[in-house]
Structure formats: structure tokens, C-alpha cells
Amino acid sequence: MNNKNAALHTVLIIGAGLSGLTLAYYLKKKGITARLLEARSRIGGRIFTSYQEGTAPLEIGATWLGKKHQALNNLLTELDLGIFEQILGDSAIYEPISTSPPQLVSLPPNNDPSYRIRGGSSILINTLVEKIGKENILLEQIVTNISSTTNGISVKTKTDEFQANLIVSTLPPFLLISTIEFEPNLPEALKKITAATHTWMGESIKVGLRYSRPFWRAENSSGTIFSNVGPIPEMYDHADAEEQYFSIKGFFNGAYFSISKKERLEMVLTQLEKYYGPQVRNFVSYEEGVWRNEPFTYAPYDQHVLPHQNNGHAIFSDVLMNGKFYLAGSETAEQYPGYMEGAVRSAQRVAKQIIENHSSLVS
């Protein structure tokens, strides 16, 4: 273990997803430089865009936002990043039951469209990294212990030890209490709520296929799919903002997390073949994200937890360990918890708490 006692960090943020990076960005604007510890070898957490030269970027994680997501929209505007509308078209392929063929159904006008981030959701992550400085993010630092000390707070990772004045966790709350040990232990009330707090999209599987042409845009067809038969329950046109490169992307039944990628791909192609014929097999590339198999997003629950259960609970705003330990992360936001909007809002809340409670840190 490499003890980094010599460097006393003012603020350490655990997790370099949207919450952690946004918090570091807001703190930096107030003259506070935070250091981030990230378990993965990549930045972004549940935001991950797959880029492949000369093809459409594929969102493996977060994709859509709405106009109602004001904090996120404001952040995007401040960072000079654009959005574009998700294409739904005026019809969808609909498969109600396995015993009857898929149908093409008309879609009503969409008065509340969804939007995507131009260039891919990871553009937001990469822009925040540029603002806060890559040197402030330490990758492959898997936090295992957090302890209150006489002078501050200490964090152990699998390889190193760090000392700080303040620590902020941005882990999904359930992952935090399932994977990190605390000295002294966290309050019982918090542990009880957290043990039944759902990690949004933790069980999900996303699948996407890149093609050289958008054959689903033909007459009497659509790239919007709703199926009760599955294994893909919903799928959408996923061209880039410039409509230069083409792909379709959707969700895959999360129960199939333990089969191989090859088996999932074959199931994807078999379903799409029903709608579009054998041309579906001429894809440029296939990508998937099986989030349940990601130990830095998902941990198995001991009890049945409903989607969004306890997301946004007021207890997550409590400051812990004698004012030295804060909880951020999308699931801790009182509004839009679980979503990118929640991640930004949780960062705003903790930035405000730190600035108010520790005014001597602000320069």
C-alpha cells in the first residue's frame, strides 16, 4: 500500500461519472480543486459512447434528455454543447403477441420529444474533463475503506491511501454500502434506506448495430420498434446528428445477462430479420452494454428492490462523519433521481453545501 499522507487533498470525489465531474467543475469555478478517484480504467460511469471512425456513435449508457431537464440543459449550454431531436417517425413496428405478425402502427404527434447530445453523450464527459484537468482524475483507484480521522478523513483504495478534509461519494448509494467499509459505521437509518435503493438501469442491457445505409427508413417500415415478444422490447433510429452515419439501438431483455455476446447477437438478428429481412445480417458492427455485469455499477441486492425505489430520499442530503462526508450521485437527487438530470442536480446540491459549510475553502 502506497500511503499518500504527504498530499492532503482538500476535497476527494469518489467516482468520475457525470455527478463527480460536474461537482469538480462547479467547485473549480469557486476556486476549489478537487481530486477524483475512479475505479474503472475509463471516465464517465453510466455514460459511455462507443466511437468507431466513420460510423455512428453508439450510446451504450445514457442517451436521452428532455427540455424539462433544466439543470442538464443549462450545463450543456454553458459548455457550448448542442442537442438534437430523437427521430421517432410517424409509424412504429409493433409486435403485440407472438402468435400474430408484427404490424406497422401510426404514432401520434409527439409534443414532448426526447433529445440526444450532438456528438454523443460522452462529449459532455470529455468536455468536463478538459475543464477540470485530466491530471485531477486518478483511474483504476477502487475505493474500499473510508475512515474518519482526527484531522480529516482517510480513503483506502486497493493500491493507495489518501487523506482529505472532505470526501464526496458519487457512487449509486446501494453500491456504496455494498462495496465500501466505513469507520465509524454509517448511521443505521441511512444503511436501512440505502440497502433498498435501486441503481437506475443497473440491470439493463443495451444493443446497437451500425449499418452503411438506413434500410429501416423505407416506405412501410420504421426504425422505431415496440415488441411484447422480445427479446428487444424497444429500439430506435440512432443516426448521428448530421445523419451521415446510421445505426439502430435499443434495449435487450435484462434477464439474458449470463449468455454470451454471440448468443445475444444472434437473438438480436433473429428478431430484426422478422421486420426487415436478411439485410439485417449485413451490419458494420455490433455493440452491447450488459450493465449487470459491471461491478462498478451493479451489485446484487439482498431483497427485492423496485425500479427507482428510495431514489431521491431526503436522507441522502445529510452530511456525515462530523461534516466531512457528503453523498452525491444521481440516485441522491430529490428531482429526476437516476437520470443525467439527477446527476447534475446532486452535484449542484453538494457544491452548494460545501461552499456554504466550508467558506474558508472558497478563493
Ligand SMILES: Cc1cc2nc3c(=O)[nH]c(=O)nc-3n(C[C@H](O)[C@H](O)[C@H](O)COP(=O)(O)OP(=O)(O)OC[C@H]3O[C@@H](n4cnc5c(N)ncnc54)[C@H](O)[C@@H]3O)c2cc1C
Ligand atoms: C443503459 C443505461 C441507459 C440510461 N439511459 C439514460 C437516459 O436515456 N437518460 C438519462 O437521463 N439517464 C440515463 N441513464 C442514467 C444515467 O446514465 C445516470 O443517471 C448518470 O450517468 C449517473 O451518473 P453518476 O455520476 O451519478 O453515477 P455513475 O455514472 O454510476 O458514476 C459513478 C462512478 O463511480 C465509479 N465507482 C464505482 N465504484 C467505485 C469505487 N469503489 N471506487 C471508485 N470509483 C467507483 C464508477 O466506475 C462510476 O464512474 C442510463 C443509464 C444506463 C446504464
